Amino acid sequence: MIRHLFLSLLxxxxxxxxxxxxxxxxxxxxxxxxxxxxxxxxxxELRLLVERQQQAxxxxxxxxxxxxxxxxxASNPPQAKEKADPLAGWANNRAFLRSADGRFExxxxxxxxxxxxxxxxxxxxxxxxxxxxxRLGMEGRVERYFGYKVEGDFADTAGTLLRDLYxxxxxxxxxxxxxxxxxxxISQEEMRFDAVQDFVExxxxxxxxxxxxxxxxxxxVLKKGAVEYQVGAFNGKxxxxxxxTGTPETALRLRLSPFKNKKTSPARGFSFGGAxxxxxxxxxxxxxxxxxxxxxxxFLPETVNGKQTRAxxxxxxxxxxxxxxAEYVQTHQQRTHLGAGGTNLPGVVGKGYMAQLTYLLTGxxxxxxxAVAPRRALFHEGSGDxxxxxxxxxxxxxxxxxxxxxSRSNRAETLFFGVNWYMNRFVSHLVDxxxxxxxxxxxxxxxxxxxxxxxxxxxxVTFSAR
Numbered sequence: 001m002i003r004h005l006f007l008s009l010l011x012x013x014x015x016x017x018x019x020x021x022x023x024x025x026x027x028x029x030x031x032x033x034x035x036x037x038x039x040x041x042x043x044x045e046l047r048l049l050v051e052r053q054q055q056a057x058x059x060x061x062x063x064x065x066x067x068x069x070x071x072x073x074a075s076n077p078p079q080a081k082e083k084a085d086p087l088a089g090w091a092n093n094r095a096f097l098r099s100a101d102g103r104f105e106x107x108x109x110x111x112x113x114x115x116x117x118x119x120x121x122x123x124x125x126x127x128x129x130x131x132x133x134x135r136l137g138m139e140g141r142v143e144r145y146f147g148y149k150v151e152g153d154f155a156d157t158a159g160t161l162l163r164d165l166y167x168x169x170x171x172x173x174x175x176x177x178x179x180x181x182x183x184x185x186i187s188q189e190e191m192r193f194d195a196v197q198d199f200v201e202x203x204x205x206x207x208x209x210x211x212x213x214x215x216x217x218x219x220x221v222l223k224k225g226a227v228e229y230q231v232g233a234f235n236g237k238x239x240x241x242x243x244x245t246g247t248p249e250t251a252l253r254l255r256l257s258p259f260k261n262k263k264t265s266p267a268r269g270f271s272f273g274g275a276x277x278x279x280x281x282x283x284x285x286x287x288x289x290x291x292x293x294x295x296x297x298x299f300l301p302e303t304v305n306g307k308q309t310r311a312x313x314x315x316x317x318x319x320x321x322x323x324x325x326a327e328y329v330q331t332h333q334q335r336t337h338l339g340a341g342g343t344n345l346p347g348v349v350g351k352g353y354m355a356q357l358t359y360l361l362t363g364x365x366x367x368x369x370x371a372v373a374p375r376r377a378l379f380h381e382g383s384g385d386x387x388x389x390x391x392x393x394x395x396x397x398x399x400x401x402x403x404x405x406x407s408r409s410n411r412a413e414t415l416f417f418g419v420n421w422y423m424n425r426f427v428s429h430l431v432d433x434x435x436x437x438x439x440x441x442x443x444x445x446x447x448x449x450x451x452x453x454x455x456x457x458x459x460x461v462t463f464s465a466r
Contacts (some may be wrong), residue, residue, distance in 0.1 A: 001248075001332060003137070004455050005309055007426060008302075012139065013316065014108055014226075024326060024447060027112045028128070029443050032080070033290060033463060037162075038465065046259070057393070063388055064233075067176070068368055070108045070443050075318070081095075083368070087099070087100060089178045089212075093179070093371075093425065093426075093464065094107045094109060094463070094464040095107065095108045095463070096108070096140070096444045097466075101133075102142070102251060103142075103143055103144070103399070103458070104141070104142055105140045106138050106139075106140035106142050106290075107138065107139050107140050107464065108137075108138055108464065108465060109136075109137050109138065109139055109151065109463075109464035110135050110463055111131040111133070111135055111194075111195045111224075111369040111460060111461060111462030111463070111464070112131070112133065112134045112135070112455070112460070112461050112462075113131070113133045113134075113195075113458055113459070114129065114130075114131060114132070114459045114460075115129070115130050115131075115132040115200060115456065115457065115458045115459065116129050116455075116456070116457045116458075117132075117293060117294075117454070117456055118454065118455035119131070119295055119445070119452075119453075119454055119455075120443075120445075120452055120453040121292065121446075121453065122128065122294040122445040122446040122452065123296075123446070124296060124445040124452075125294065125295065125328075127286030128303075129155060130290060131155040131459065132155065132280075133153055133155050133194060134154040134155040135151055135152070135153050135154075135163065135194075135195075135448070136151070136152060136154065137149065137150050137151025137152060137163075137164065138150055139151075140207075142226065143389055143398075145169060145170055145171050145269075146167060146168070146169055146170075147167070147168040147169075147170060147215045147288035148166065148167050148168065149164050149165070149166055149168075149182075150162075150164065150165045151163045151164040151165075153264070153366075159347075160183065160239040162239070162240060163181075163212060163239070164180075164181060164182055164212065164410050165180045165181050166178050166179060166181060167179050167180060168179025169424040172220075173220060173221050174220045174222055175218065175219075175220045176218070176219055176222065177216070177217070177218055178216065178217045178218075178219065179216050180214065181209060181212055181213065181214045181215075181239070182212055182217070183212050183213070183342065184209075184210045184211070184212070184213055184216075184232070184234050184249070184251050185217065185219070185230035185231075185232065185251050185252075185253040185275060186209050186210070186251055186253060186275040186276075186277055186310060186312050186349055186398040186442060187204055187206065187209040187275065187312050187314065187327060187329060188255075188273075188314040188316060188325070188327060189202050189203065189204055189205075189325070189327060189354070189422075190202070190209050190210075192369055193369060193464050195371070196299060196367075196369060196370060196458065198293075198323075198356065198358050198370055198392075198396075198420065198454075199292070199356070199396060199416060199430065200231070200430050200432045200456040200457065200458045201292040201293070201393065201456065202292070203352075203354040203356075203396060203398040203414075204289075204292050204352070204398050204400050204412065204414060205329050205352035205353060205354045205398050205399075205400055206293050207286055207288060207289070207290060207326070207350075207352075207400070208288055208310065208329040208330070208331045208352055209310060209312065209329060209331075209420075210234075210249075210277070210310075210399075211239070211458060212238075212239055213235050213236055213237065213239070213240075213249070213250075214234065214235050214240070214242075215232050215233055215236075215239070216233055217230055217231065217232030217233075217251075218230070218231050218232065219231070219232075221370075223261070224261050225260050225261075225263060226256065226257050226258060226260045227254075227255075227256055227257075228254070228255040228256075228257075228273075229249075229252075229253065229254050229255070230251070230252070230253045231251065231252045231432045232250070232251050232396070233248040233249070233250050234248060234249045234250075234251065234279075235248065235249070236277075236279040236294070237246070237284075238247025243334050245279075245281070245282045246277065247280045248279070249277055249279030249280075249308075250278055250279070251275065251276070251277040251278065252275065252276050253273065253274070253275035253312075254273050254274060254275070254278075255271055255272070255273030255314070255460040256271065256272060256273055256441070257270065257271040258270070266319065267317075268344075269316070269317055269318030269319060269368070269383060270316070270317045270318075271315070271317075271368075272313075272314065272315045272327075273310055273313075273314050274311070274313045274314065274317070275310075275311070275312040275314075276309070276310065277309065277310040278307070278308070278309050279307075279308050280306065280307055280308060280428075281304045281305055281306060281308050281333060281334075282305065283303060283305055284303070284304050284305070284349040285301040285302070285303065285304065286301045286302045286304045286333050287301065287331060287333070287348065287402060288293060288300065288301050288349050288405075289298075289350075289400060289402045289412065290417065291412055291414055292398075292434065292436075292454075292456070293437045293454040293456060294413060295434065295436065295445050295452060295454060296436075296438070296443075296444060296445045296452075297419065298410045298411075298412050298440070298443055299402040299410050302335070302348055302404060302408075303338060304333040304334065304335055304338075304347070304348055305334065305335055305336050305337060305338055305445075306334030306335065306336035306337075306347075307334045307335065307336075308331070308332070308333045309331065309332050310328045310329065310330070310331045310332075311329070311330050311331075312327060312328065313328045314326070314327040314328075316368065317393055318366060318368050320365055320366070321359055321360035321361075321362075321363055321364060321365060321366055322357070322358065322359045322360075322366065323357070323358045323359075323366045323368075324355075324356075324357055324423040325355070325356050326353070326354065326355040326356070327353065328349065328351075328353040329350075329351075329352050329353070330349070330351045330352075330371070331349070331350045332348075332349050333347055333348045333349075334345050334347045335347055335348065335404075341444065345404075345405070345406075346404060346406065347404075347405065348402065348405075348407020349402070349403055349404075349405070350400065350401070350402045351400075351401050351402075352398065352399060352400035352401070352457075353398070353399055354396060354397065354398040355396070356394065356397070357390055357394065357396075357399055358393070358394040358420075359392065359393050360372065360390055360391070360392045361391045361392065361393060362374065362375060362376075362389075362391050363375065364390050371422075371425050371426075372392070372422045372425070372428075373390075373425045374387070374389045374390035374422050374423070374424060374425070375387070375390070376388065376389070377389055377423065377424035377425070378423040378424060379424075380422075380424070384400070389421055389422050389423040389424065390421075391419065391420070391421055391422075392419065392420040392421075393417075393418075393419055394416075394417060394418055394419070394420060395416070395417040396414075396415070396416045396417070396429070397413070397414070397415050398413065398414045398416075399411070399412075399413045400412055400413075410438065410439055410440050410443060411438075411439040412436060412437065412438050413436075413437050414434055414435065414436045414437070414441065415434065415435045415437075416433065416434040416435075416456075417432075417433055417434045418430070418431045418433050419431050427459075427460070427461050427462075428457050428458075428459075428460050429457070429458070429460075430456075430457065430458040430460070431455075431456075431457050432455070432456040432457070433453075433454075433455060434453070434454045434456065435452070435453055435454075436451075436452040436453075436454060437450050437451050437452070438450040
């Protein structure tokens, strides 16, 4: 429009100059030919000037169009920022809160487990429903390199509500420091999150390893996850317990996944490793021999005093919908100066191993340490297919023997099999059928019969699936 107006003004100026007022164009005058030639030259000059102005206006218009295309809309920048970085919402399968500048973030985590324990007739606890765990907590980060977690168990009847409470400093993946209360790094079964266990209870071999304890730990991953390590010092006396020996319990764990970065290798999900801990007891209590169902304690704790060591070996092989896990644990607790006249007694020695296999019938890929995400969730209303969830078959064998070097020795073995139903990523139902067998039939839930049958079930709901 501007170009057309400018051209019209130039043409009008040329016509006004070519025709003087009061004279008609049809009237001939002297020198008319020379004036016409002069007018033609001026018109040509004006045409060139118009073309140059038109080119300049076109270039200006192109620059304006380019700026409008690449620049963000200036009319509503706050809404665009809010879409990119919401202050609250749901992400990574959990609810979160975040500061406006993104420097502080908190995720809300938690889950609940309703169990049922059923037993064959005999001398055992009554059949019962129980709230096995009711966890609620928060985890997140402060600034960029400081993470934290706090979690409590509202189903705890022993008064130790707190489970995890720590701060983790992580500048690079190869090295991070953790301070607070968390799991002592030994046994892959113990290290796995409670809400992603394949069976209702961990194997009875897990009784040989510690759980959480106050302490400090350095950890990291190398070679893009092919090497994982943890090394730390702990009180080693349990939840919120102070050390009564003055000697910390040290722990070292190393785990290797040599084929992790080879995407086409069937051994990509193969991992193995081991761990070792060393500490001291001061008139403490020894390990207890107890089956997964807690139907019977086949070895009662004894008083121990002196050095304590644990060693562990572990193996995992993830093969698409299948998962194979196995480990061996051995522990030795000295009984120094506990005999007659202050003599030393033989130590309490525990040896145990377990192996298990799970297989997802519905074809999902089994995560190593996360929740199963069904391809077709039950009652699904979002994007994707609706179905009956994911179904998994499982079997596990465990063997545990404990002896004190005298006449007190017993061994138990258990075989559990069953099915897991993952209705969606957040709701699951586990069913375990178990056979427990005791070496000494007299010390069993059915005196005189070493075989015992149990049924364990669990309905689990979690709102922070991993």
